[in-house]
Amino acid sequence: MTERDPEAVRRFIERFASALAEAGVPRMPSRVFAALLGSDSGRLTAAELSEQLQVSPAAVSGAVRYLSQLHMIRREREPGSRRDVYVADADIWFEAILNRDRIIPRWQKSIREGVEALGPDTPAGLRLAETLAFFDYIHEELPRFLAEWQKRKAEWRAAREH
Numbered sequence: 001m002t003e004r005d006p007e008a009v010r011r012f013i014e015r016f017a018s019a020l021a022e023a024g025v026p027r028m029p030s031r032v033f034a035a036l037l038g039s040d041s042g043r044l045t046a047a048e049l050s051e052q053l054q055v056s057p058a059a060v061s062g063a064v065r066y067l068s069q070l071h072m073i074r075r076e077r078e079p080g081s082r083r084d085v086y087v088a089d090a091d092i093w094f095e096a097i098l099n100r101d102r103i104i105p106r107w108q109k110s111i112r113e114g115v116e117a118l119g120p121d122t123p124a125g126l127r128l129a130e131t132l133a134f135f136d137y138i139h140e141e142l143p144r145f146l147a148e149w150q151k152r153k154a155e156w157r158a159a160r161e162h
Helices: 006-022 027-037 046-053 057-069 092-118 123-161
Strands: 043-045 074-077 084-087
Touching (some): 027 057, 027 084, 043 046, 046 057, 057 074
Antiparallel strands (some): 043 084, 074 084
16 A cells, blocks of 8 residues: 655645635535545545544534535445444546536526526626526536546546556
């Protein structure tokens, strides 16, 4: 097994968390998510996260609740234990995008209503109509994109096994 520099791991967690925070994910959930991704198992308990990140259990609790609601992590029960384990799988990005694909139709419906309410020929209506066209495109192309990723992932994994 490869030896790791604990300081380098800490720097990765903080830098990746900063990148997520810049994209709009709150700071503590960003740190928890980065810590999970940076663990070999992709699985940590609340106590392990609290210790690794040097934060309170309450901070971890709020962060995992946030990440769970976004389907970025999942909670599992350790067999034979009452402890919860939080998990970030390698497929987490795929699942997050897939979840967005389920939300896009709701956004399309709301935006379509907005175009009608604002008038399709007004500046605001035109802006929303262009947004709707973008979401229509994304919703149409996303299944092909996701299927292509599944194919590439299988090829990538097969190449790593040889």
